Each structure stands twice: as structure tokens, then as C-alpha cells.
Amino acid sequence: MEFAQMPADWGGREEIKQAVAEQVLFQAFNPYASLTKPTPANRSDVMTYTVQPGDTLSGIAHRYGLSLKQLVELNRMANPNLVGIGMKLKLSQGDVTHSVRRGETLDDIARRYGVSKELLLERNPLLRLMSDNLYIGQTIQIPVTDSQSVTAKEWQKRRGVVQAASRQSSRSRALDWPVKQATVTSGFGTRWGKMHKGIDMWNQDEGRTPIHAAKEGVVVEAGGGHPGYGFMVILDHGDGLQTYYAHMRKILVSPGQYVERGEVLGYMGRTGDSTGYHLHFEVRQDDVPINPLRYLSR
Numbered sequence: 001m002e003f004a005q006m007p008a009d010w011g012g013r014e015e016i017k018q019a020v021a022e023q024v025l026f027q028a029f030n031p032y033a034s035l036t037k038p039t040p041a042n043r044s045d046v047m048t049y050t051v052q053p054g055d056t057l058s059g060i061a062h063r064y065g066l067s068l069k070q071l072v073e074l075n076r077m078a079n080p081n082l083v084g085i086g087m088k089l090k091l092s093q094g095d096v097t098h099s100v101r102r103g104e105t106l107d108d109i110a111r112r113y114g115v116s117k118e119l120l121l122e123r124n125p126l127l128r129l130m131s132d133n134l135y136i137g138q139t140i141q142i143p144v145t146d147s148q149s150v151t152a153k154e155w156q157k158r159r160g161v162v163q164a165a166s167r168q169s170s171r172s173r174a175l176d177w178p179v180k181q182a183t184v185t186s187g188f189g190t191r192w193g194k195m196h197k198g199i200d201m202w203n204q205d206e207g208r209t210p211i212h213a214a215k216e217g218v219v220v221e222a223g224g225g226h227p228g229y230g231f232m233v234i235l236d237h238g239d240g241l242q243t244y245y246a247h248m249r250k251i252l253v254s255p256g257q258y259v260e261r262g263e264v265l266g267y268m269g270r271t272g273d274s275t276g277y278h279l280h281f282e283v284r285q286d287d288v289p290i291n292p293l294r295y296l297s298r
Helices: 012-030 057-063 068-074 106-113 117-123 127-128 151-171
Strands: 049-050 088-092 096-099 139-142 183-185 189-191 192-197 199-202 210-213 217-223 231-236 242-250 264-267 279-285 289-290
Touching: 057 068, 068 088, 096 106, 106 117, 106 139, 117 139, 217 242, 231 264, 242 264
Parallel strands: none
Antiparallel strands: 049 088, 096 139, 183 199, 189 192, 199 279, 210 264, 217 231, 231 242, 242 279, 279 289
């Protein structure tokens, strides 16, 4: 991942809001967005910065929450005075990413990972401009170290604490595939001029294929009350997270029933607006469809 130098001014809050909106739309409507970035529980790639005209080492270090000594040591620079335009500098080797959940604030995230809010703002430049406008699913870089020097042993300990917090945050949102050995036949996003709000899965057993609960939850709907979806089950998993299972042939659960992760909900079908046997699977946060591939285990 490479950072370009951030413009000196953004032209006001409207331009900033537009930048945030573009980032949200890219993540929501690009079915492959989650495949081009690390998952929330994993360590991120080494971040680099390309030196621009007028840059100084101290200025770069300050911009990204590092001390000058840290920046020099991270890049093993024998002579810090020999820095040229176009040179790539490492900014971090140990960050992890956090996926924002409903209701979280920057202060909450800072407390969870044991880092200062100021350091989060330094490592995530856009947050410095709109820290009060976090959105669900937004990824935030969490630095393992602060501005103090640490020993190798302390580094490993801190990195372990941060990665554990990241795993805890993402674990509650991880989903199992509702169709075993599934073939994804249609992705999330624009399809045939309309928004496809989920992904379609197929299995060679077709009508004999069981549909499993992607996560434990409560059945809030089971039947054919949604035009086009055919026979469908909707599960509520709490915190505004719901999963939809559509076009089913047979439903085995009823509204109000609690189901465990992996429990069979029914069987694959072709009811509703369907060209053949498949499962249409949606994930919704606060009734907003999001790309299921972001949450399904690999």
C-alpha cells in the first residue's frame, strides 16, 4: 500500500464528505473490494510513502505519528541526509486494521487497542478531517507502537495485544458459508442495470442442497412475503446485522425460533424470480445491503 502526499487543503467540509462518500460507495458496490485488502483480523502490508518535492524526514515522521529516530531506524538509513525525491520510505511494519462497528467512536477504538486517539488520527489522515463521521465497515489502521522506543520483546507483546483485539472485533461478524462447496454464480453490485443486493450460490445437488445458518440468530421471517425472493428465511444476529436466504424450495424453521450457526434452515430452490436452482444470500447492516464476501470465511 502506498500513500500519496495529502493535499494541503481540502476546500471545506463538503469536499471532505465527498471523499468519504466515494470511499463508502467503492467498498459497497465493488464486489471485489474486500479481496484487494487484508481482512480486519490480519496484519496489514508494509505501508510506504514516496518522497515529494519539499518533504523533510522530520515532516514525514510527524505527519504519520513517528519520531525521526523511528523513521530512520525503520528504513535502516546510514545517512539520513541522503533522501531524494521519489524515494520510498517505510512507515509501518506492524499495523493491523479495524473494521468499524455500529455505534463505535474513535475514542472507543483507541481504548480497545490501547493507543492514543492522536496516534490514530496521525496514522489515518482522513480521520483528522472527519473523525466524527465514522461509518460501518470503515477500515482504520491501528499502529502497534507509539512514539516511544521499545525493545524487540515489547514490540512482539504489543503487537500480540493489538492483533488479539482486532480478532475479537471481527469474530462477532464472521459468517460461515450457507451452502457447502458452493459455486458463486453472481456477485454483489450492479447487474443488468439494477443493484444485486447479495450473491448467488449454486451446488450440484441443487434441490437436495441444505441451506445452513451463516451465524447463530433468531428467525424473524420465514415464508414468501417478499415479491421476487420466493420462499425466504431472514435471521437477526443482533447489533443490526441480518442475513437473508432466498429462493428456497423448503423451509424447516419458523419465526421466533433461535438457530445455531450451521443449523439447516431448509433446502435450495428456485422459487420467486429465479432462472434455476440457487441460493440468493444477502447480508444487511441496519437494513443496508453489504457485500457478503467481506464477512464469509475464506
